[in-house]
Amino acid sequence: MSLFNRTRAVHLAGGPSENGFLVTLLVVACLSSQPAASAENLLTDPTFGKVSDLQHGLPDHGWCWQRIQTPCKVTTSRHQHVATLHGGKVFLDSAPLPLAPSTKHEFRLQVSGTATFSVELLAWTASGLPAQPHRVILQKAAPLPPGTLDLRTSFRSPADMSLGQIRLIASQGTAVVRAPSLSIPIGTLLLSLDAAQPGPRPATHWQDLTGQNRDLTVGEQVRYAADRQSYVFAAAGARCCGALEDAPAFDFETDTAAGAGHGDAFTVVFYAKLTDGHSGPGIVNKLATAEQRGWAVGLVFDQFGLDRVTTFQQSNRELRTINGFPGLAGQTDARLNVRDGDFHCFIVHFTGSGQRDGSVYIDGSTKSLALVGWPFGNLSSGTIRNTTPLCIGAFGERGFRGEIGFVEIWSGTRLTQGMTPAAYSRYRYRRGVPRRGTH
Incomplete structure (x- = not known):
């Protein structure tokens, strides 16, 4: 197992939140789709074309899901380009992707359902160790309201990070997610x-x-x-x-x-x-x-x-x-x-x-x-x-x-x-x- 995977395994269930590194979150209720950010989407699989169980290994592309509190699972609809998180409690993590340090990023996602839902960034150094901070809260855990939400948040990446993962978390219900986008806004x-x-x-x-x-x-x-x-x-x-x-x-x-x-x-x-x-x-x-x-x-x-x-x-x-x-x-x-x-x-x-x-x-x-x-x-x-x-x-x-x-x-x-x-x-x-x- 690589250093990255060994280190990551210690943190699968998550640790205490990095409350000192909370980022600005703008949550806008909407009934229709919003345009994606104009900057390039850094996520390799924004349509959830490849979603696998973490038990089968950490993918280098797409997403993987983890059982935290059973019963739980993640299902996908390739035709609709959505993933549905069912819990219990379940994590859906993007594959690790290179992210620039000390750089302002913007994350967007559309989500609906009945679950308590949150979003985090997991930050890693080039050697596979946790960056400081390691967990950046993009959205605090909260029950999803009726309708569809367009979540938009901006954050500056940790200064010592090299790789990052987006983690979607759902518990006690379902969360239907679509159109995730991670970008660096143009100045x-x-x-x-x-x-x-x-x-x-x-x-x-x-x-x-x-x-x-x-x-x-x-x-x-x-x-x-x-x-x-x-x-x-x-x-x-x-x-x-x-x-x-x-x-x-x-x-x-x-x-x-x-x-x-x-x-x-x-x-x-x-x-x-x-x-x-x-x-x-x-x-x-x-x-x-x-x-x-x-x-x-x-x-x-x-x-x-x-x-x-x-x-x-x-x-x-x-x-x-x-x-x-x-x-x-x-x-x-x-x-x-x-x-x-x-x-x-x-x-x-x-x-x-x-x-x-x-x-x-x-x-x-x-x-x-x-x-x-x-x-x-x-x-x-x-x-x-x-x-x-x-x-x-x-x-x-x-x-x-x-x-x-x-x-x-x-x-x-x-x-x-x-x-x-x-x-x-x-x-x-x-x-x-x-x-x-x-x-």
Whole structure:
């Protein structure tokens, strides 16, 4: 028996629920079918074409069912593409499938019947051991109401997982299930600024190419360089700021306030270069100076001659998570070596946890820079939401010194055409000739 199967056998009957990792569930009563998610369905057998008894072995495709409290069984109707769980108590598990870690997924299922019904994700590491957490509750056990329900839930997969299974559980009745879908939602482009297409008033306003936001106001210390298709940030406090009315779109909550697995993933993309002088941590930020609450990305060059990317998420000066890529001052002497007078393309991804994770890709690389976390604190409670506008270049009197060609902000764990941040790094950089003005 493989390590995966040996480990799995210990957990067949289930253990205590991971109540700390409950995920958002939207249950909508409906009388007719709902369209499936637009993203690719990761389940290998959404029509229940192959359903077998676990006593005959764990399948590499389809589903298997387990007797937990007899009498119980699972029957199928291939013509109707449904499975019916009868209990007693019975588990119906999907075959193990590869799932990306630290990634927002969406699960959907239509179900009707008389049983008490629940749904879980079983998460495994690459070596076949239980991930942490191992059991993720997608729907708490509850009696099914009359009619048909369209269950929809979103969750972020555990950071150490490699394989996952969907487990459907029915007890004390019947549950007729159809159209299961597991997908990774495609992200939304929230902001696109490009100095190659700054809009009709580039000296005073920077136009958002998505059309979703008002123009950013160009500060007095910022200069538009048409010949280089960039904005120059050469003085203390130089920044471009969005409108207060658009600020809520860039509030990305973390698990500390939203609950485990509920935090908002997002990605910041920028094309920039460092120039003379020290550069601070605010190249893209939504950080309220009064409350010291919010998030920020920095392209830093410090007094020790070290350059790096930093990410901040904080609810105040004490409760904050700071990550450095590939290092932090006082922790390592690692540096990016991008203070060479050239533009570089950065992809900075936040998972939504608010912890020491995330990834940074540079100049088309699909391998993230090494992460070094600030050891003297972390974001352990509190919201990071604030009413301050999104700013490019600086918060307060500190901030970026250099030039910026373009900036993008994406919500979610996938970007255009469902690309991972790593894949988007290669796509956006395009072998040193990034796409400008369009995507």
